[in-house]
Amino acid sequence: MTISMPRPAASTDTPLRLRGKVHPFLTVEIADVAVQELDKALTARLASTAGLFRHTPAILDLTALPASSAPRVADAVALLRQRGLVPAAFKANSAEVEQAALASGLGRVMEAEPRQNLSAERIRRPPVIVSEPVRSGQRIYAAEADLIVLHSVSPGAQLLADGCIHVYGTLRGSASAGLGDDASARIFAKIFDAELVSIAGLYLGADDFPAGWAKRPAQISLADGALRFGPLP
Amino acid sequence: MSATVITVTSGKGGVGKTTTTAAFGAALALEGHRVCVVDFDMGLRNLDLVMGVEKRVVYDFLHVAHGTANLSQALVRDKRVPNLFLLATSQTADKEELTHEAIDHVMNLLRGEFDYILCDSPAGIEHGAMMALHHADHAIVVCNPEMTSVRDADRIMGYIAARSRRAQAGLSPVREHLVVTRYSEERVRKGEMLSLETIQDILVMPLLAVVPESDSVLRSSNAGRPASLDGKTDAGRAYRAAAKSFLAETRHGIAQSYRAPQMAGAGFLSALTETAQRGLLRRLFRHA
Numbered sequence: 001m002t003i004s005m006p007r008p009a010a011s012t013d014t015p016l017r018l019r020g021k022v023h024p025f026l027t028v029e030i031a032d033v034a035v036q037e038l039d040k041a042l043t044a045r046l047a048s049t050a051g052l053f054r055h056t057p058a059i060l061d062l063t064a065l066p067a068s069s070a071p072r073v074a075d076a077v078a079l080l081r082q083r084g085l086v087p088a089a090f091k092a093n094s095a096e097v098e099q100a101a102l103a104s105g106l107g108r109v110m111e112a113e114p115r116q117n118l119s120a121e122r123i124r125r126p127p128v129i130v131s132e133p134v135r136s137g138q139r140i141y142a143a144e145a146d147l148i149v150l151h152s153v154s155p156g157a158q159l160l161a162d163g164c165i166h167v168y169g170t171l172r173g174s175a176s177a178g179l180g181d182d183a184s185a186r187i188f189a190k191i192f193d194a195e196l197v198s199i200a201g202l203y204l205g206a207d208d209f210p211a212g213w214a215k216r217p218a219q220i221s222l223a224d225g226a227l228r229f230g231p232l233p
Numbered sequence: 234m235s236a237t238v239i240t241v242t243s244g245k246g247g248v249g250k251t252t253t254t255a256a257f258g259a260a261l262a263l264e265g266h267r268v269c270v271v272d273f274d275m276g277l278r279n280l281d282l283v284m285g286v287e288k289r290v291v292y293d294f295l296h297v298a299h300g301t302a303n304l305s306q307a308l309v310r311d312k313r314v315p316n317l318f319l320l321a322t323s324q325t326a327d328k329e330e331l332t333h334e335a336i337d338h339v340m341n342l343l344r345g346e347f348d349y350i351l352c353d354s355p356a357g358i359e360h361g362a363m364m365a366l367h368h369a370d371h372a373i374v375v376c377n378p379e380m381t382s383v384r385d386a387d388r389i390m391g392y393i394a395a396r397s398r399r400a401q402a403g404l405s406p407v408r409e410h411l412v413v414t415r416y417s418e419e420r421v422r423k424g425e426m427l428s429l430e431t432i433q434d435i436l437v438m439p440l441l442a443v444v445p446e447s448d449s450v451l452r453s454s455n456a457g458r459p460a461s462l463d464g465k466t467d468a469g470r471a472y473r474a475a476a477k478s479f480l481a482e483t484r485h486g487i488a489q490s491y492r493a494p495q496m497a498g499a500g501f502l503s504a505l506t507e508t509a510q511r512g513l514l515r516r517l518f519r520h521a
Contacts, residue, residue: 152437
């Protein structure tokens with residue numbers, strides 16, 4: 001017969017338990033400055049509250065430090081320890097800073113989201129060219145490229161591109177350009193009659209289009225945070 | 234004998250696929266060709282009724298596919314038009330029994346016997362419709378002059394371009410022909426129906442025929458007579474002209490291209506001039 005009991009805390013039977021509990025932590029954000037500057041700032045900050053932060057564990061946010069500042073990390077950590085803080089873990093963007101922090105005995109904070117390498121170069125391939133009408137229900141995605149359609153696009157069809165979209169016919173479906181977060185992408189249509197347009201994720205449905213562009217040549221671009229309609233040259 | 238397979242499809246239901254299959258098929262046979270019309274609407278068998286041969290159907294498509302009957306036992310000969318035959322579908326079987334293998338087998342048998350094989354597709358874009366268009370060399374896309382049917386015709390054309398055997402084998406594409414049915418000039422004038430120009434602007438497909446709204450179609454259907462058998466009705470004339478036009482275009486091997494509406498209309502009208510259908514010409518000239 002099994003009797004179910006509430007789970008016991010660590011006891012002589014189970015000396016060690018690993019639990020994923022949440023605790024609030026003081027986070028110290030450190031700028032890319034010399035240790036003397038940090039010292040001065042810390043003195044000023046802790047002046048009136050010297051005793052308050054003694055023995056307080058802290059997470060060091062080192063994300064502002066570039067690789068070249070890695071040698072300073074050890075001194076910064078020592079400084080904080082001197083003032084009574086207990087640096088426990090860190091966050092860093094650079095591998096060198098990370099190594100220095102680990103060497104100082106700090107733990108690495110687990111990232112909730114994967115770090116985006118935002119300075120990655122944008123790849124552009126040759127344009128995707130479609131020379132038949134795009135039928136209702138068809139979806140065409142030009143990855144890392146511009147999309148050029150040499151015909152009309154039916155209502156219910158979807159055009160998607162990381163780059164620009166050009167339609168040398170009537171655009172009646174939906175067009176989403178700049179999918180890889182490229183705000184410089186544009187949409188060009190010889191005859192504009194779209195259901196929906198979007199650039200870099202910012203979209204506008206047909207009901208919200210400005211007046212006067214239906215069935216006319218048009219280009220749509222993103223400027224000052226809004227979609228702009230303009231004529232074709 | 235290398236047969237030409239023509240699938241009659243639409244996407245939308247009730248626009249005139251079965252009527253067109255029967256009428257166009259009969260018209261091709263009247264021009265002297267060996268024609269078989271094949272019902273692909275398993276479970277909703279209609280083509281045999283419209284052809285007026287339902288009492289003579291003994292074996293159907295699945296019997297031939299499974300080898301229970303041979304093709305000649307299943308084919309029903311039309312008593313009015315020489316060289317016109319029907320292969321009915323099963324009314325009781327499950328749609329899923331219509332497999333690729335079954336269809337390939339029956340189509341191969343049919344190809345050996347006929348000049349033209351017309352496949353009457355069910356409505357929709359599901360299994361039955363996809364099976365019907367799989368073997369197509371030509372597709373006759375039927376629509377009414379109204380927005381939902383034009384939208385569905387557009388959708389089915391996307392499928393033809395992607396799912397046909399020709400598309401998958403990289404052969405030259407299925408040739409598409411538009412038939413607009415239940416057309417009424419008066420209602421177009423009033424703005425209640427889409428004009429041919431609007432339809433062609435959206436569908437961008439060569440126009441094969443415009444079949445006017447006609448009481449004669451319902452009468453033909455009830456009587457089990459393909460609408461083209463009566464050459465005196467407007468619908469009958471339209472279907473016969475369509476057959477002649479189709480034969481002329483395909484005989485001369487006119488290349489499929491996305492012609493502007495004016496050109497497609499002009500081609501259609503010149504075929505009509507040959508047959509001197511004055512009444513229809515006068516009505517259609519305005520829409521060229």
